[in-house]
Amino acid sequence: MDENAPIVAVDRLTHRYRERIALDGVSFEVAAGEIVGLLGPNGSGKSTLFKALSTLITPAGGAARVCGHDVVQAPDLVRRCIGVVFQNPSLDKKLTARENLTHQGHMYGLRGGPLRERIASLLGWVGLQERAGSLVETFSGGMVRRVEVAKAMLHEPQLLLLDEPGAGLDPGARRETWNMLCDLRESRGATILFTTHLMDEADSADRLVILDQGRVVAVGTPSQLRSQVGGGVVRIEAAYAQELASDVRQRFGGEPRVLDGAVYVERPDGFAFVPQLVEAFPGRIASVAVGKPTLEDVFMHHTGRRLYDGFEDEDSVAFHSPQRRRGR
């Protein structure tokens, strides 16, 4: 594989679960040394994409190459070059940290002295060398995540794949994890691809691929994506949102959206717009908020829907209610 080839090259990848289309012609690339995030709500296909790239499933159509190898034709070659950190812990709780890493090493053909040294060095790097001999079931969520990252890096893969790295962690542990990941990129030259539905986490990426319902809706750096929205986003709470929205459209033009009982307007002159708005519709507005566009606004701009479906919040794992459980 030549030096400039992308580490990940996805070309019109498709997949379905029975009749439901999970991936609908997804294409994108990841260059060496990048940190790329796959951002999307639940059901957007990012989990399916993750499973396809980590060779857990065989996609129905299209192609994906990781480290230059096709995920369907040469899965073992792909597996050699990737390290995977799953959303659910993939450690054996009844084994110690060291035992878990030893088993992992054996799976990659590592053994004996060199393996032991590597384990010691990795556990040291994640700051867990004193707990190497403790059972994993005694570890906190953040510690488990650290062992998982150590485990994924054991065989020095070129690409690290993470599924919702911040999920289930408190903000401190999440920060810790991200410091570790950035360090990995700086000191070890790893390429990182992760999935997320959290805006803060997405901001840590060099580039984002935004997914919705199995399709790529936008690609770019977080700032590029935000500037696509332009200016500011004005959020208006009003008793009769629909009417207000059409009145705003009539009076000021543009494409106001109504979501969850609030009106959203994108305006280049966001802040200056507020007094005009309030003067134009006296008494009808309950509150106005203006802000620079967030990634959620970016998502809304492209899809017309919210990134959060109202069941999730920043600090907890998404709650899947039965109707919303469409499989990941």
Added chain:
Amino acid sequence: MQAAHVTDAKATASPLMLAAVSLAKRELVRFLRQRSRIIGALATPPIFWLFIGSGLNRSFQPAESGLGSPGSGLGEIARTGPNPQSAIRNPKSGYLAYFFPGSLVLVVLFTAIFSTISIIEDRNAGFLQGILVAPVSRTAIVLGKVLGGTVLATGQGLLFLALAPLAGIKLSVAGTLGAIVLIGLIAFALTSMGVVLAWRMDSSAGFHSIMNLLLMPMWVLSGAVFPTEGASAWLAWIVRVNPLSYGVAGVRHLLANSGTAFAGMTLATVVTLAFAGVMFLLAVAIVRLPRGNLT
């Protein structure tokens, strides 16, 4: 930093035995670290055997069979042939002795079930995820699981065998060794079968149903609980078709030196070997199937 480059020319999966042995070791370590599991696993078949065996002990009179000379355990049922008048009540034989080989096989069955039920939880949210994305051949994954289950079952079988004298069974060295080997083979077969059943399942509730509808009847109808002589014809037929029956027959022959009407030692061994082989190959085939449609 140099990444671990692998050229396209050579084989890319990790050494088979290294992975398989590592996985098997993990099964053993896990088992030994879960005390409640150990007690549950070890205690149930002996208790079963002791209570049911003692309860039915003297009521047990296999129909149309000679029980053989006193002190020989169960006697040569096959050789003496139907002879209603010689239904001797021998206090040294009886159900406790008859039920022993079947209970030994039950120990193996329980271990096989425990080994494979963990596959279901492990695969979606646990250890197995990490294994499946590693360059490990699928054969090694199956082999590791099956070897682990086999060693566990054989170990527990050995412990159960220590109770044999309680049933009046005299163990010869050759008989015991042979029984251990045969138990190992049966364990290999049943654990492989467990993999075949569990691999495509998404919930352990489904596996519990399979356990009740398939595995337990399989054991009940293997000559473990009742002999074919005296059973209704259709039941006797099922016993003969059940591969597990041949394993039980072999164990019975090795331990108590008593035969069954439908299988001698040679046939028992051959069928059990075939059972183990076929199940293992099926397990590897199932694990190798590309997964696409399951979420």
